[in-house]
Structures are given as C-alpha cells and as structure tokens.
Amino acid sequence: xxxxxxxxxxxxxxxxxxxxxxxxxxxxxxxxxxxxxxxxxxxxxxxxxxxxxxxxxxxxxxxxxxxxxxxxxxxxxxxxxxxxxxxxxxxxxxxxxxxxxxxxxxxxxxxxxxxxxxxxxxxxxxxxxxxxxxxxxxxxxxxxxxxxxxxxxxxxxxxxxxxxxxxxxxxxxxxxxxxxxxxxxxxxxxxxxxxxxxxxxxxxxxxxxxxxxxxxxxxxxxxxxxxxxxxxxxxxxxxxxxxxxxxxxxxxxxxxxxxxxxxxxxxxxxxxxxxxxxxxxxxxxxxxxxxxxxxxxxxxxxxxxxxxxxxxxxxxxxxxxxxxxxxxxxxxxxxxxxxxxxxxxxxxxxxxxxxxxxxxxxxxxxxxxxxxxxxxxxxxxxxxxxxxxxxxxxxxxxxxxxxxxxxxxxxxxxxxxxxxxxxxxx
Amino acid sequence: xxxxxxxxxxxxxxxxxxxxxxxxxxxxxxxxxxxxxxxxxxxxxxxxxxxxxxxxxxxxxxxxxxxxxxxxxxxxxxxxxxxxxxxxxxxxxxxxxxxxxxxxxxxxxxxxxxxxxxxxxxxxxxxxxxxxxxxxxxxxxxxxxxxxxxxxxxxxxxxxxxxxxxxxxxxxxxxxxxxxxxxxxxxxxxxxxxxxxxxxxxxxxxxxxxxxxxxxxxxxxxxxxxxxxxxxxxxxxxxxxxxxxxxxxxxxxxxxxxxxxxxxxxxxxxxxxxxxxxxxxxxxxxxxxxxxxxxxxxxxxxxxxxxxxxxxxxxxxxxxxxxxxxxxxxxxxxxxxxxxxxxxxxxxxxxxxxxxxxxxxxxxxxxxxxxxxxxxxxxxxxxxxxxxxxxxxxxxxxxxxxxxxxxxxxxxxxxxxxxxxxxxxx
Numbered sequence: 001x002x003x004x005x006x007x008x009x010x011x012x013x014x015x016x017x018x019x020x021x022x023x024x025x026x027x028x029x030x031x032x033x034x035x036x037x038x039x040x041x042x043x044x045x046x047x048x049x050x051x052x053x054x055x056x057x058x059x060x061x062x063x064x065x066x067x068x069x070x071x072x073x074x075x076x077x078x079x080x081x082x083x084x085x086x087x088x089x090x091x092x093x094x095x096x097x098x099x100x101x102x103x104x105x106x107x108x109x110x111x112x113x114x115x116x117x118x119x120x121x122x123x124x125x126x127x128x129x130x131x132x133x134x135x136x137x138x139x140x141x142x143x144x145x146x147x148x149x150x151x152x153x154x155x156x157x158x159x160x161x162x163x164x165x166x167x168x169x170x171x172x173x174x175x176x177x178x179x180x181x182x183x184x185x186x187x188x189x190x191x192x193x194x195x196x197x198x199x200x201x202x203x204x205x206x207x208x209x210x211x212x213x214x215x216x217x218x219x220x221x222x223x224x225x226x227x228x229x230x231x232x233x234x235x236x237x238x239x240x241x242x243x244x245x246x247x248x249x250x251x252x253x254x255x256x257x258x259x260x261x262x263x264x265x266x267x268x269x270x271x272x273x274x275x276x277x278x279x280x281x282x283x284x285x286x287x288x289x290x291x292x293x294x295x296x297x298x299x300x301x302x303x304x305x306x307x308x309x310x311x312x313x314x315x316x317x318x319x320x321x322x323x324x325x326x327x328x329x330x331x332x333x334x335x336x337x338x339x340x341x342x343x344x345x346x347x348x349x350x351x352x353x354x355x356x357x358x359x360x361x362x363x364x365x366x367x368x369x370x371x372x373x374x375x376x377x378x379x380x381x382x383x384x385x386x387x388x389x390x391x392x393x394x395x396x397x398x399x400x401x402x403x404x405x406x407x408x409x410x411x412x413x414x415x416x417x418x419x420x421x422x423x424x425x426x
Numbered sequence: 427x428x429x430x431x432x433x434x435x436x437x438x439x440x441x442x443x444x445x446x447x448x449x450x451x452x453x454x455x456x457x458x459x460x461x462x463x464x465x466x467x468x469x470x471x472x473x474x475x476x477x478x479x480x481x482x483x484x485x486x487x488x489x490x491x492x493x494x495x496x497x498x499x500x501x502x503x504x505x506x507x508x509x510x511x512x513x514x515x516x517x518x519x520x521x522x523x524x525x526x527x528x529x530x531x532x533x534x535x536x537x538x539x540x541x542x543x544x545x546x547x548x549x550x551x552x553x554x555x556x557x558x559x560x561x562x563x564x565x566x567x568x569x570x571x572x573x574x575x576x577x578x579x580x581x582x583x584x585x586x587x588x589x590x591x592x593x594x595x596x597x598x599x600x601x602x603x604x605x606x607x608x609x610x611x612x613x614x615x616x617x618x619x620x621x622x623x624x625x626x627x628x629x630x631x632x633x634x635x636x637x638x639x640x641x642x643x644x645x646x647x648x649x650x651x652x653x654x655x656x657x658x659x660x661x662x663x664x665x666x667x668x669x670x671x672x673x674x675x676x677x678x679x680x681x682x683x684x685x686x687x688x689x690x691x692x693x694x695x696x697x698x699x700x701x702x703x704x705x706x707x708x709x710x711x712x713x714x715x716x717x718x719x720x721x722x723x724x725x726x727x728x729x730x731x732x733x734x735x736x737x738x739x740x741x742x743x744x745x746x747x748x749x750x751x752x753x754x755x756x757x758x759x760x761x762x763x764x765x766x767x768x769x770x771x772x773x774x775x776x777x778x779x780x781x782x783x784x785x786x787x788x789x790x791x792x793x794x795x796x797x798x799x800x801x802x803x804x805x806x807x808x809x810x811x812x813x814x815x816x817x818x819x820x821x822x823x824x825x826x827x828x829x830x831x832x833x834x835x836x837x838x839x840x841x842x843x844x845x846x847x848x849x850x851x852x
Contacts, residue, residue, distance in 0.1 A: 024769065028793050109814060113803055120795065122825055201646070205825055220627070221650065226826045247848040254850035343450065365843055367454055369546065377539055377846025386851065387842070388535060399548055399631055399839040400652045401826040413825040416813070417791055420803025422673040424680035425812065 015184040016203025022181035023149035031098040037176035038094035042087040055164035093141045096390045117414040121147035123205035133161035146411040149182040198223040230396040233263035233349030238338040240355035241274035248354045254378040257290045264382045268328040270338045299331040319345040350379040371404035441610040442629025448607035449575035457524040463602035464520035468513040481590035519567045522816045543840040547573035549631035559587035572837040575608040624649040656822040659689035659775030664764040666781035667700035674780045680804040683716045690808045694754040696764045718751045725757040745771040776805040797830035
C-alpha cells in the first residue's frame, strides 16, 4: 500500500462512488421521470448547440494541428444539424418501451408462493470509447432509459466535446429531478485509467470497451469487472454449390461494399468448387468495380488470372477483420470444409450461407456457432436497428449475458421476486 | 516462454482440446441421444456400484488417516443406496425439457427476414468443486443434458471416487454413441491447475467455482474466462413493525435452523424498534432452544439480558455468512435503516421482509437489489428445486448472464438465426 494515489485513481474513486450512489436512486425511479430527463437532454442539445459547437471546435483545432485525416475530422465534427439529429435519437430512445420492471415467468407454486423474474438495471455501466463524441450521448441516453448510472471514458481527441455533452446531460438529469451524478465523464487522459476501470469492481457492474481489437484484448486480459466485448467480426459468406448466383452476387456485394468499415461487413468468401469457375470471376469483377481487392487462394488465382484487384492470400489474411475494401477468398470442396474453415477462423460474429439446398442451410444454421447465423441474407443485417431492438450499445461476441446486438434489455438483469403468506420450507 | 511445461498445464491442454472438440460435436446431437447417455449413466451407477464403492473406500481410508471429521467422512461416503439415489437424480435430469433448440422471439421483419434467438449450448463448462463426489455426476449430467462438454476439477479428498465416476460417465457417453471426451476429469492435484483453468479461454466458456469464499475470491481475482460465482449469501430478514409476529417467528426459525450450513440460511435479523421488545425475547428463546447463538446490538442486549445464547455483536459479524447456528441481530428505527443496512452488508443473495404493510413490502421489493427478494417467506426458498427449475448448478450472485438459481437454461446461450430470401441492406 502506498499513500501516493494517482490522479486517475482518485478521480475514478470519487466518480465511481458518486455513480454508485446515483445508481441506487435511479433504479427506484419511474419511466416517466427517466423519459423526462431524456426529453430535457434532447432539448438542451439544440438549445445549447453554440456551447457544444464551440467546445467541439477546440477538439477540431487540436486534431487539425495533429494532422488527423479528413475522415477522422469528420468523425469528430459536431454541427447544429448533427446535434439536431442526435436530439432526435434521444427522443427515439425515450419512446422505446422501458425494460425495467417487466416481470417474466410469473407463476404460483403448489405451496402458494408467487414468484417471477423482474427486470432491474445492472447498476453502473462503464464504457471506454474513442473519437466520435456523439457516442457520449448515445450511451448516456440508453443508460438513463434503462435506469443505469454510467461512467464514460471517451477519447482524448474528443475531450472538450465530451465534457460539454456530459455537462448538458447532467443538467438535463437535474431538470428532471434526477441526480446529475448518474452520468460521470472521467476526464483524466492517463492511460492508467483504463486499467483502473477494468479493475473497479466496487464501482462498475458491466464494462463495455468500444474500440479496436487491441482495446478488446487489453480489456479481456486485465478485466476484473464483467466485460462484454464485441464488434470484432471476422465474417464469412459461404457460397454453396446450390446458391442462386445472381442473388449471391448482390448479397456478397452488399456485405462487402455497403459499409466496409464496420464489424458485420464480410471478410472472407468461401466458394464451393462446383460454382467457383462461374461465380468467382463475376464476383471479382463486380467487387473490383467498387475498388475491392481480393486475396485469393491458389485455385481462385487460376480462375481470376490477369485481374488487377487480385493478390495471393496469406494464412494471416484468414482470420483478419479487414474493415476496408479487402476480402479473402477460398475455394472449398464441400460444406464440411466451409464449416471447418469458419470454426477455425471465425470470431463468432456473423456467418452466412447462400444456398437453395434446404439440408445444407439447416446444417449451417445448426452447426455454426456465432452471434448471428444467416441464410440467404447480407451479414450487414446483424445490427440492433435492423433486428428491431430500437437501439444498440454494442454487438457482443461473448457468449454470456448477451450475444449479438445489445439493446436496452441487455443493459438490465433480473431479480427473483417472491410473494409469500408465511411459507416455510419443509 | 519456457520449454518446461508443468504437468498441470499439459494435462489441461490435452483435456481442454479434447473437450473443445467434443463440445462441437455434442452441440449438434439430438435430445434423444443425450437422454440415452443419461439413462446409460443412471444404469451404470447401479450396475458398477462395486467398482465405485471400492474406489470410494480408498478416499475414505485416506480421509480417516488424515483425521477428517465424521461429518466430512459422511460427505465423502458413497453407498449402493446413495448411488441408486444418484441414478434417480440422473433420470430426473433426463426427463427435464431440453433447453437446446428452443427458439425465442421469432418474428418476421418488414423486409421479410425471419429471425429469432435459438438456444444453444455454451460450449465447455469448467467446474471447480470440493469433497462430495456426487457433484461429479450432478454437474456431468446437467452438462450432457444441455449439450455442453465439461472439465471437472474435484477435490483431492474425493480423487479416487471422482475418477471412478468420471470413467463410468465416459463409458455411458460412448454407449449412446457420443464421445467420452465430453466429460473430462482433471486428475492433477497441483493447485496451479486451478489458476490454469481460470486462464484457459481457449478451452473454457464458463467457469463455475463451487466452494468457499476463498475460492470465489481467488476465481474473481484471477479469472480470464467468464466466471459465475455464487453461493456466498449474507442473508437478512427484516421484521417490520407491521409483521405478524407469530408467523415471523416461524419464518425466522425456518430460515436459520432448517439447514444452517447453506447459503440461503439467514445471517442477520433486522428488527423494527416498535416490535423489538415483544419479538426479540421470543425469537431468542425459540432459536436458543435449537442451539442458536445470537450476536446482538446494544438495544437488543438490553431486551435480552440474562440469556445464555446472547453475545455482543461486532462490526465484523455484520456482513458475515455464518453457515452455522449463529446469527446477528440489529434493532432498526425504520424501513430506511433496514434498507441501508442491507445495501451496506448484503451480498445480493436472498433478502426478506416480513410485514403486513403493503407499501413497506412494495418498497422493499423495489429497492433491495439481490438475486431473490422475498415477502413473508423463508429465505430458504431461493433454490432451483424450490423455484421449480428442476435442477440447479449453483446460485449465482453475479448480475450478468444468470442471477439466483442456475438451472439447465442458464447453461446455455443463444444465437440469432436469420432466414432470408436474398435480402440486402439499403
């Protein structure tokens, strides 16, 4: 033990304790009160847009000085129009059904005890994220809606924006009669703070790292708090010999090109040998026209010889999440070989089969173990909004607690409630 | 990196890899096959009772030489009668509904995609436990039923019994056409193995430590695999001023005396001041007749002066799980004071209020955060069997994945299955 406490530690201790206290009170509030806070927040995002944009300008200036790319600057940028859209998102969250208090599996036992599982908030949710400052509002609003306090740790590059947004949120909470302590923004930029959060069992009930593979790995290796990780998708599409090739072309294109930078974009095409000669050249040309580079196995290279968007695949390409206009290709002899490839290289995120063969589709559905297994559809559908969950915190690739898109319900737990009339156990 | 691999590491690596392979195959089996394995196991427990009892005798001899208590020897003991009962338990598990393959929340989206959440096995479940060898069969049968492979690490004191039981189980699996690798018993008694299991993300999807508080703390501090802990219950009963005192007496007695060694037995009575003078002496005498020692606050000491089963309470007694015929007592001025006490000292296991005051009961239900919150019933009901779950692996006091009694369903996860007809995302 040492008497010297780092700045990060003391900040987390103070804010963690405040969040914990706020969580206890927040859990006992009504939907109406929490929704009122969300409407106050939505209004404030517009009413206080000048302050927020001014803070955002500080971040943008720094980012420009540091030579960040235009794409990065765009991710940071907040404008009145974007703030108005963010306010609409918050109102949308307010309009969602409240998961809290829903009681499931209510039953009466033979001895007269009534029992059921009542949905309750998890408590305090910690989130570590980067760049886009609107994530601060996304997470805060979902946590308020679900009765959870939150400890936010955003990126250095958005620090001024995040402070302004957190302050607006805290004021909105107070306007609705709730404690502003329910939303805590950790301001220390010390990297040690990430580790502190990962160990803060006293203050954090669930930690969600939102960032790259490095952050996820660091979180899994160092966490003593429960962590749900996700967003790392090594995504496969298996084009079976019985696929409708025209449809397959459209699905493969959509899954790769529609938004290549996200986790449910496809990374590897597994093509059955029986259709490879017909399908692969069309796929390569179609994707090539959109600027996609394919990293192809030997069989594929023969079929695609002479094309400029073709490179030989390496072992490392299999199992890589490209997040860009790149994909791996492998020609397989059978469904079994495709299943084995996915078992070996998949990250359990989104896996699809394209086929008209009923038994092949059923085997794929049964045997592939992933957050989402799809038949004849783009992997881009593995998404909270697309699945109709109304909102999404993350896409979990862990198997416990939540798998796939995490909406409001996944920010809750349950407690058993038991109503008796004097029952004792025999 | 070192070329010297400990015996524990190499054993876990071999058995972990075998379990992982077996899990993949087991996940694709039918209920009928898994139930056939369970019936084969039940039959073998009786048919091979001589071998099992002989192995058990080796453990008993060692235990006697080490001077273990009669209670400990009894926990170790396997007899033909006990094996027959264990076989009945296995048949009971076989008769439970199979959670695997159940699909929840099936829906059709506006774009025609059909999707739902299908229950699937977690994969490989690791369990660390002590003494009673029948736990080997309990866990193995629940895992087989739910399509999970398992890696078991029992206690040294039951090593020969556990080996015999695991071998019988593996043979039964093979009889049903399943791989015996689905049930792995780690034989190394090296303590390092516990740590290896806690870090074995490659092989273990969920680890359940079943043992004392020290094992749980060690697991939480060192786990890199997901851990569900439970079984540590610092359990309170709040006797409100509006309690029916006769009924309260029966519930308090049941919660403390019916089985004092278990986690849902009560540890602390919080008595409202308005009824303390009338209730506490009756409670002390009633419990005292069963040999219960009460550790009592100052107010209580005045009310209970002269009784031989009364000791002054210490700060450490609050927050202690006694697991014996002891309990703490505190006289409180209000429901709020009781709620604050439970918030501070409770372990989130089982908490009860005894009252006829509707609003007090509702506040307690709403505001106490625990796996089970009970009104006018014994805390001993927080149990998988009592709740009608059919079987129980553990009582979780973690908030994620499962809370309270963990039955078969809590040994599963889900995957989203999506059935399309060529849909792409716009």
